[in-house]
Amino acid sequence: MTDQSKTYTLVTGASNGIGKALAESCAERGFNVLLVALPEPKLDEVTAALKAQYPNQSFDSLGSNMMDKESPQNIYDWCQTNGYQVDILINNAGLGNSGPFLSRDSSFYFGQMQLNMVALVMLTHLFLPEMKTLPKAYILNVGSMASFFDIPYKGIYSATKRFVYSFSRSLRKELEATNVGITVLCPAAVLTNPDVVQRDKEMGKASKMTQQTPKEVAEYALGRMFRGKPVAIPGFMPKAYKALGRIIPYSTQMRMLANAFIKQSR
Ligand SMILES: NC(=O)c1ccc[n+]([C@@H]2O[C@H](COP(=O)([O-])OP(=O)(O)OC[C@H]3O[C@@H](n4cnc5c(N)ncnc54)[C@H](OP(=O)(O)O)[C@@H]3O)[C@@H](O)[C@H]2O)c1
Structure with missing residues (x-):
């Protein structure tokens, strides 16, 4: 067993929403936590707040804009400088949006792809060699229900989340003979920030039925991760939506998704 008093869980996007709930759930489980946002x-x-609630554990934070190319290296160097050994890496930071493709500047998509995909890969590449030397280590990558669909009016976001899913599943196979477990979390609607709340309102019933709290999602995800599961889809309805995606003909699916997501387009 790894001595958990000496190792850290690193959570990106830990100041809000699912990442904050993951950081809190890890703290509740007695882990030391590094928060990046x-x-x-x-x-x-x-x-x-975590330091006050868990005075016998260690917490530290680093502010870093992970859309910057050098951010993953800076995060890794910060851990090295401070002697923080990471045994759980939670790649959660991500940015969503809805709207016609041309409604955003290309710089928006560049940043979104950098954050949702590039930073996640770079952090994994930086931390994995050391994680492999530990008795046990885990990676939790945050994908989305969008990982399973081509979504009009959400095309770049869903493509980045498909990337996260595919990368996580492939790397898991590569790592199966090692001590490093890897799980991809694919939540549906989680009311985390004002943008998500507004988009959810516009989606109506279909989204409401999948709604979960960040805490529910975090607990479920960590449970799956520690049990060594490849995928974590929190809630019954999201699992049902994923299954429907395999049954409903593609053209019908696209029509339904386009109708649903055009409502969110602002
Ligand atoms: N909410 C959902 O319904 C939902 C569903 C499926 C998947 N997801 C995925 O779950 C993850 C978390 O989503 P969320 O809804 O919890 O997000 P959120 O509430 O908006 O929180 C995002 C976190 O990431 C940080 N962050 C944003 N941009 C960053 C950047 N450029 N560099 C560093 N940190 C940055 C934020 O910091 P600040 O607080 O300072 O902005 C915050 O801590 C994302 O990957 C998202 O795609 C969410």
């Missing part, structure tokens, strides 16, 4: 006061507030 944009350099905003919220990150310090969340970290301070």
